[in-house]
Amino acid sequence: MNDSYDGYRAVDLEVRVCAASPYELVLVMFDGLLDELSRARGHIEASHYELKGQSLEKCMNILTALNSTLDYEEGGELVQDLSRLYDYCLHRLVDVSVSLSVTGIDEVVHLLGQIRDGWEGVNASHH
Template identity: 70%
Template structure:
């Protein structure tokens, strides 16, 4: 082996692709980019759990938690009213569930988070579409 790692190349490509998408995005589109990255990483975490790659599972879930914390921290608590409070509670719940999944390896818990975030992403997609 020459030491060339396809995983490193793919991750490098994804990083550059994400940076390009983020640079060209409106605030609403940026949220969608983050959701897409989050949902992709949740799928990877699922694969890591299924194949008992526990170190990689931990890294994937840490990325997911960081994205969720970033999304939560970017909410407009003053101007968003009850809607923002509800989204914040949902993010907090997902953070709690992913922390639990990290220990219990519960695919059901992971699937619940994917479902909740997929539904929330659809809502953001609708908001983004009305802003175009």
């Protein structure tokens, strides 16, 4: 049962991505990333190392995609800060992949949660 649920979630995410404005797109990506991070955390705790690897790889792909959505022309200082933060999160996840440290994941979740909240605030001020 669980497998089909995951498949459904992936499709749902893709459908939402197709329908999303750039702002909503970033939020969808954040939600997908935070979901996947908690899944990776579960895999580490359950010692499912192969699944952990796949899960962390997905997280890194989403982070890389988030990084590529940054607008260096318009964004100025904020974009530089975000880019550095995404890079830091990527490095932490590479580290987690080896060290299997759930505190590393928690740190990334905490940082990304703050960015996501900020992003929602930005979105609110644009409407």
